[in-house]
Amino acid sequence: MDVSTITSVVRNFFSLETLDTRLHAPSSIERKNAIIAKANIQSKWNTLEYKIYGIIFVIAVPLMAKTAIEASNENNPNYPKFKHLLSQGWLFGREVDNSDTQYKFFRDNLPMLGGMILIHFACRQAATSVYPALKRTKFDFIYGMLFLLTAHGTNSIKILIHLGINYLIGKIVVEKSNKKTAILLTWVYGISTLFFNDYFRDHSVGISFIDKGWKGIISRWDVFFNFTLLRMLSFNLDYLERREKSNETSNERGDKSSEYDLLTSNLDDRSRLTAPLPITDYSGTNYLAYVLYTPLFIAGPIITFNDFIYQSNYKSCPSVKNWKRTFIYFLRLVFCILVMEFILHFMYVVAVSKTNAWEGNSPFQISMVGMFNLNIIWLKLLIPWRILRFxxxxxxxDPPENMIRCMDNNYSALAFWRAWHRSFNKWVTRYIYIPLGGGGYYRFINMLCVFSFVAIWHDIELKLLIWGWLIVIFLLPEILATFFFKRYESTWWYNYVCAAGAVVNIWMMMIANLFGFCLGQDGTLKLLKEMFSTVGGIEFFLTASGALFVGVQIMYELRQDEMRRGISVRC
Structure with a gap:
């Protein structure tokens, strides 16, 4: 193989298309050509400008990794402060930083998760062989109930009560009242469960069997209930939307014709959101099969009820029948796990952050401790999500892929949220943002509603609610700047002005996330003080800004490559 062939193979392996068929070019030739028409016809990779960028990139990235290693390994003077958080590793006889509580739980239980996947797969194959006519959702209902009891023990009763009340709201309220009342009650009850579970999770219910009984493998049932809530709401809102489109006189005829249409057509991912399911498909059994679907029960990714039932009982997506695609997806998953293991064995940045062990480090070193901390946060979410999706x-x-961009391949705060936890982003867009009016005159208010729900959904804390509102405020300059400069898109300097703005954006996002998730107040203030009050700090800031500018230009061209293939994911 020559160099160009190897480069092509690597680029294809890491392309968007291998992650999710939803990220392919649209099947409509007209839509595809419209995307291609917006892209630069000529690639810039072979220009002198981008060759210079390439040289800078090849120097800067390894230097960043080297600096993070030096700032956190056993040769650093601060090593004694965080050594107690390290444990014996398996790579090259090195210690491993397994001090992140969330990832430690997942990493230590990875063999058990692998066993669960094999058992579920074997049971599905056995059930299909013995009962060929068995509907997938019937199996999912039975297996889901057994898994719920195993995972949460007697706490399963609390979850089932929530599921039952939500189902009755969707089914009975609409009969006695109207769609708007049912939607309002669905949302009121759904959001109320978050507050109720947060307040009463440690309270006894006064029933000995529930209070003192076996709590299952995962006793903290409320932690994962947030994902269950999204599926509860999806069922009710999809049912109410479908019911509005049907009427009593055409229902009997419509059920049969709809089922025939579903059996003979292949709907794309957008069409599946509003798939014309027979009204009888919105049954209690299908509801529980969907909400308790074992592979996605714990943490998603989130798939809507309509999409799930269409894939389960009517037409499988082409991607799930393509074992080559699934195998490539598995290889990318393995690659991410190995990258995470390398970082944890060579960069003890989590332990450094936990102990504030950065005394005497340069601004460059402190920033790299923070940056690789952010990469670990990204990977510790990506890996479980990809295992569950696999x-x-x-x-x-085939649920949506949750992480479609590397955390370091982002220059826009708005686009970042479209690529981070993408299935959740698609969920809030469908069920909150669009029903409220989308990007019309009330866009700012609609965004406040979306991020308020996102904050409450994550945890019941005032600081998270403020975080959600601040994000909306931070997004406004980007939205306004984009609106103003869009008219100059055809000028030669447009990309450079956008890249300069993107550098400011990246600094803001990094500092906010370093403050919230990595360095905390002390570390972030130390970094900022060192960066703007010392000669070395100012030199670092200017050099880093230049490197970020180069990185943004490379990100632009990567997206232009995608658009030349007819792909636009708006992030």
């Missing part, structure tokens, strides 16, 4: 793909269900 499980679903093996089982014949």
């Amino acid at each position: 499980w679903a793909l093996l089982d014949g269900i």
Whole structure:
């Protein structure tokens, strides 16, 4: 193989298309050509400008990794402060930083998760072989109930009560009242469960069997209930939307014709959101099969009820039948796990952050401790999500991919939220943002509503609610600047002005996230003080800004490559 062939193979392996068929070019030739028409016809990779960028990139990235290693390994003077948080590793005889509580739980239980996937896969194959006519959702209902009891023990009763009340709201209130009342009650009850579970999670219910009984493998049932809530709401809102489109006189005829249409057509991902399911598909059994679907029960990714039922009982997505695609997806998952293991064995940045062990470090070193901390946060979410999605793909269900961009491949705060936890982003867009009016005159208010829900959904804390509102405020300059400069898109200097603005954006996002998730107040203030009050700090800031500018230009061209293939994911 020559260099160009190897480069092509690597680029294809890490392309968007290998992650999710939803990220392919649209099937409509007209839509695809419209995207291609917006892209630069000529690639810039072979220009002198981008060759210079390439040289800077090849120097800067390894230097960043080297600096993070030096700032956190056993040769650093601060090593004694965080050594107690390290444990014996398996790579090259090195210690491993397994001090992140969330990832430690997942990492230590990875063999058990692998066993669960094999058992579920074997049971599905056995059930299909013995009962060929068995509907997938019937199996999912039975297996889901057993898994719920195993995972949460007697706490399963609390979850089932929530599920039952939500189901009755969707089914009975609309009969006695109207769609708007049912939607309002669905949202009121759904959001109320978050507050109720947060307040009463440690309270006894006064029933000995529940209070003193076995709590299952995961006793903190309320932690994962947030994902269950999204599926509860999806069922009710999809049902109410479908019911509005049907009427009593055409229902009997419509059920049969709809089922025939579903069996003979392949709907794309957008069409599946509003798939014309027969009204009888919105049953209690299908509801529980969907909400308790084992591969996605714990943490998603989130798939809507309509999409799930369409894939389960009518038409499988082409991607889940393509074992080559699934295998490539698995290889990318393995690659991410190995990258995470390398970082944890060579960069003890989590331990450094936990102990504030950066005394005497330069601004460059402190910033790299923070940056690789952010990369670990990204990976510790990406890896479980991809394992769970891989499980679903093996089982014949194709949910949306949650992380479609590397955390370091972002220059826009708005686009960042479209790529981070993408299935959740698509969920809030469908069920909150669009029903409220989308990007019309009330865009700012609609965004406040979206991020208020996102904050409350994550945890019931005032600081998270303020965080959600601040994000909306931070997004406004980018939205206004984009609106103003869009008219100059055809000028030669447009990309450079945008890149300069993107550098400011990246600094703001990094500092906010370093403050919130990595360095805390002390570390962030120390970094800022060192960066703007010393000669070395100012030199670092200017050099880093230049490197970020180069990085943004490379990000632009990567997206231009995608658009030349007819792909636009708006992030």
